[in-house]
Amino acid sequence: MTDEVSQLVERLNDAHHDEQRVVFEDAVDQLEGTELALLLESLPVAERLERWEQVPDEERINVLVTMRSESRQAIFDSIDEEKLHALLNNVHAEDLVQLADTLPESVVDEALQNMAEMQREHYQQSVQYETDQIGRYVDHGLYILPRTARVRDALRGLKKSSFECADCLYLIKRNGDFAGTVLIQTLFSAPPEQSLQALSIDEPMTVPAEMSRSTASDKVEHSGLMALPVVDANNKLSGRITLRQALEITRENYESQLMATAGLNEDEDLFAPVLRSSKRRATWLGINLLTAFFASWAIGLFEATLQQVVALAVLMPIVASMGGIAGSQTLTLIIRGLALGQIAKGNIPPLLIKEVSVGALNGVLWAIVIGVIASFWFASINIGLVIAAAIVLNIIAAAFSGVVIPIILDRLTIDPALSGSVILTTVTDVVGFVAFLGLGTLFLL
Amino acid sequence: MTDEVSQLVERLNDAHHDEQRVVFEDAVDQLEGTELALLLESLPVAERLERWEQVPDEERINVLVTMRSESRQAIFDSIDEEKLHALLNNVHAEDLVQLADTLPESVVDEALQNMAEMQREHYQQSVQYETDQIGRYVDHGLYILPRTARVRDALRGLKKSSFECADCLYLIKRNGDFAGTVLIQTLFSAPPEQSLQALSIDEPMTVPAEMSRSTASDKVEHSGLMALPVVDANNKLSGRITLRQALEITRENYESQLMATAGLNEDEDLFAPVLRSSKRRATWLGINLLTAFFASWAIGLFEATLQQVVALAVLMPIVASMGGIAGSQTLTLIIRGLALGQIAKGNIPPLLIKEVSVGALNGVLWAIVIGVIASFWFASINIGLVIAAAIVLNIIAAAFSGVVIPIILDRLTIDPALSGSVILTTVTDVVGFVAFLGLGTLFLL
Structure with a gap:
């Protein structure tokens, strides 16, 4: 395609x-x-x-x-x-x-x-x-029979039917209550006079209409069936959700998540009118500007130091950027875990330990590399030592924040894919600048 | 779930x-x-x-x-x-x-x-x-009959079958060549003696085994059927790809793309061993370090200026960060377009014009805001003018790069989701620092 x-x-x-x-x-x-x-x-x-x-x-x-x-x-x-x-x-x-x-x-x-x-x-x-509930999107092309019907009736119906591929037919009571699911396949080997009720699968799965679209689509995906019946709060059969719908919903969810990382909407048109597009994106830039001012403010605290050791100004972006990248790796891993439902209070402590350990190892490794380069560049071992220490601190803080920030946002039902990286960058910028310029003030003046 | x-x-x-x-x-x-x-x-x-x-x-x-x-x-x-x-x-x-x-x-x-x-x-x-070809993943649970078979034979087979829900059966020639697709549904209303060949759908769609997984899964999604037959280079029927597989493949593709934005692999274990995990992430940090050194080098060109006007050091991150964010919005939109196959040489010029216009509008808007704040903060209208000009330049450059970089990477068959943002950030950092400090050198000294 x-x-x-x-x-x-x-x-x-x-x-x-x-x-x-x-x-x-x-x-x-x-x-x-x-x-x-x-x-x-x-x-x-x-x-x-x-x-x-x-x-x-x-x-x-x-x-x-x-x-x-x-x-x-x-x-x-x-x-x-x-x-x-x-x-x-x-x-x-x-x-x-x-x-x-x-x-x-x-x-x-x-x-x-x-x-x-x-x-x-x-x-x-x-x-x-609601727009995020599966009840809004049910498909009505399903094969429904009264639960008193027999195999013969079902086979006769199949001859006339034009349902999109169905592996199941659904039984209802006289008042419309859902009463069972029959696999079409079982019809062929059953005697024509057998009641459909007897063929119904044990504990047929249903999806409540209030369920969220994404949970419902996961249910269909894992059901092994081509569709699941959707029932309302009174157990009335209101329709079905098909595997094809589940695929569309999954695609939309991922697309939203990808677009959210840049503060964009899944529905954004490639050729949206310039004015409308600018207006929408301006908000995101504005939010980011606030966080950038935080970083500037942090640097501003050390104006006197910068004036004396201009090398610090030159090296600043390296400290911030290493923290930002290390943090975003952890953040992305955790956001995926949250999306898959793999993260709960129980496994946060071991996750934190793992991510902070990874951060510490990489922090030390790259601190040495950067420290050596900076020492030669500015012909000062002290500058090398200061930047090395700042890098270790910032990468560890980044790993910690990369776990904690998305989990807190998720608790507050704020989408971590949308705002996680803005907040994380603020943390790694501020921690990075304060650590680097602070240590510089202590040891280089 | x-x-x-x-x-x-x-x-x-x-x-x-x-x-x-x-x-x-x-x-x-x-x-x-x-x-x-x-x-x-x-x-x-x-x-x-x-x-x-x-x-x-x-x-x-x-x-x-x-x-x-x-x-x-x-x-x-x-x-x-x-x-x-x-x-x-x-x-x-x-x-x-x-x-x-x-x-x-x-x-x-x-x-x-x-x-x-x-x-x-x-x-x-x-x-x-290959691991990215659909032939590797075909499902063999399909219902195959010789093309000389009749409706009666097909119905008899259904009684004994245990195929996972199939909406179709497939016909083959004596030598195994694919010969047709019959919708199961049409069997019920057809006379038992009718030949299946006559019921076969017109121009049945097949998927070549060499086709990429993602193209094949899109084909199934759009086919309206529950599965498509897969044929090898000699038109032998080798299996099928189902809608459920298409859903898995789609999920994996999106997950890879999300993880790639942080230089991670889709297969990354939440609890990967610390050493292995550090090693893998170290590469990504190293690549990023190279780009950060570029930015530092750009700043280093203006050491003399920074020494005299320390406000420039304080405000630097704002210029870089606004460019980075604006660029990543464009980048994300283009990466989605590329993934959906919506971008071709033909629509690049209008896209560039649209994105650069959006960038110019937002650039001017935020340049004014930032310029005014900076003027007050450092009590200097000149500083305000310099940062405003740098912001406009950098956001326009970011919009331009956000379109061009992923398209070039895609042509070179490098995944733009993986390396797009590293390269973009390098551009916006360097352009931002050079524009800001360069203008500062010209007008503030």
Whole structure:
């Protein structure tokens, strides 16, 4: 896929304006909806809107649903309300749930009015749940039978069905309560008159609709099944979550985490408007500026020393940077552990001991290297000794902070991927500068 | 899952030594193999080995396969060769492929000798492929029929089968060549005497065994099917890749990318031995040290200036850090685009223009803020003007480098997630210090 999309971007770019039409028609034939969404996201907005016109009607909803929301917004903004109504005619409940937050309310209302009764109910059920709860995203394409049904009924239903690959069918009581899961496979070797209830698997797993998306998707991944039934607080079967959804959710989670390390959002459009993009990023720069002023303030405490030993100013960045890098290694390891749920109060002490030991070893190693180089560079053994001591102190502090900061942030339910490295850098900068310039003041003046 | 594992870590920690046995027995009952693997990874090595003894024999291979390789290595290292032989008795070809690189060669050979002929063939086929090719990881649990078979035969086979959920069966020619894909669903409504060949889907998608793991897993994700057939260079059907495998591969790719940003490996054990861990991280610190010396060298060019205007030393980190943060935002956006295959020669110019414009806007905004603060702090408008100009220059240079560096690295097939930020920081440090101290030399002396 990777190559296909970028090759198409290339071909579109190489083509003359009128040939682009032809190239994109090829792309439409060749790509699945998800890939088409990626391709459209890769184009500057003006071009994207022009190509969008060529996306066949029947593909449009699918493409929009898989697009990142900011890129999709750019398309919606260019469509007038009447065309939006036409686009959303016959939209499925699941799709409308995904699109609703990037649509004007009036358009959503109109789409709901045109929906079949059943679809509207599905929609209204889904939007009761928060955006991070799995109940909002349940898939309704599941094969449901009353628990009194027999194998024969189930096989007959399979002939007519058009469910996306299902390995299971679900049984419900007359009031809609979930009553069991039957593996389709077991139907084939069972006598036609056997009751489905008897074939139901022992202790069938269900997912509560209030469960978080990521926990629910982990459950599906580990279930060994292709989907799990989702039930509401009253044990009514409200839908299912499939392995394909689990894959999408996993991808989104990781992408958010990666983007968060730079203070960005998963939905950020590659070609977001300059003003909007600047505004969003300005916040992150502002937060960082505060921490940079901390570092400057720490240096400012030692102005007199710097004036006398200018070598300290030259070497300062080395102390800060070694601390920052060592700390970010520990931080990244711990953030992964937190994301995987591997870190609990119980294993923090041995983790701290391990990371601080690693820090101490590397601190001493690199302190010697840097100390020797600095001694020769400034022809002063004392400068070498001072920077060596500062490096050891800072790398150990960095390892300690790399464990402690993300764990505290996680307790406070602040995303450590987002703010962990800003805080860590502040610590390693301040500790590094104070240690280095402080020791310099004591021993070099 | 997240919570379950960390709660169990907690309960294990709270329990007295002899009670830990009981707690872990609970865990074994409660968790799937994958989760058990996560739990074991969360324990310090000594504890991990003790608990490993309690993992039931029939779960062991499954747990080992899903563990990260360094954590698994710690377990293998503790088992003597005879027990390893017993453990690997009856191992499946697919599992042995995953475990082989953490096992002594003699153990792998012995396991191969004890394998059924068919399994051994599967193994030997798989290991022909590189570790990043999908052919190495194909699953052999697929339902294959000769293309001359009829619907009746297929239905009869389903009764006896124990394939993990399959939505498709695959047809082969007499010589083993792939000949078609039949959706199981279409069997139910077809007459028993119909030939399967006639039911085969048009242009069935196949994945070449040489394809990279990540491209293959994207293909499955976008196929709408639960698995795709994998064929070798001669069009022989060699196995399939399932949606569940695609999910694992996607997870591993993202995890590698996250760990790479700190110069770490996806397989890094939370409780790796201190010495081994230090050694690995030392390299990354050493590389970073080289870049830090560059920055110091740049500062060293202006020693005379620093001696006269010590305020410059105090404010230096602000210039470098604003550049670094702005650059890393652009870098992260571009790295994601590259990973998704969204960036090609064609859209680089508009991307550069957009990112540099965003940089210029934010540069001017924060230059004013910082300039005003610095003017007051050091009671000198000139200092304010100098730092403001340096900030604008550095943030624009950072935006430019944030686009260009990862793209060049990608062309050179160097992972931009791994080395992008080290190189970027070098650029923003050097540009920042030279601009700031250079302007200072010109206008403040």
